[in-house]
Amino acid sequence: MKRGFTLTELVIALVILALLVTVFAGGIKNTTRSAKYAEVRDAVNHIFKGVYEFARDVGRYPNNLRELVNGSGITGWRGTYVSIQVNSNGIAEKGGVRIGYRIYSGNTSCGNLNNRPALIIYGKGNDVVLQRYLENYCLVRSGNNLIVVLR
Secondary structure, three states: OOOOOOHHHHHHHHHHHHHHHHHHHHHHHHHHHHHHHHHHHHHHHHHHHHHHHHHHHHOOOOOOOHHHHOOOOOOOOOOOOOOOOEOOOOOEEEOOEEEEEEEEEEEEOOEEEEEEEEEEEOOOOOOHHHHHHOOOOEEEEEOOEEEEEOO
């Protein structure tokens, strides 16, 4: 009696193993992306909270994200409103996503939004998965960017 596996049995085993690895690797990738997008959503929530606390204390919305971190010379500023790093261009980064800030005005699917604080998520205008994570906000696509405005 011969011992061992035939070539057909080995090929079938390798194909099954390759399929399992592909499924497992895809699950890891989706889990990683979900974690990053949850981090972005949490950063958006945190920044908007800081914007409104700043406005309450100072009497106006900030001009840029840097004012939430360093308000030297701003009357009424009471300390750091957000605990994220903001670069010299006023851009924060969370979950591998760059986030900017501006005051938004315009008609949207959410209605007329005039002089509202908005966050710009650069390069994610077509990212449907990220948009699901931010569904509590009014989302406006602008080119390849996603503008996030409170409703």
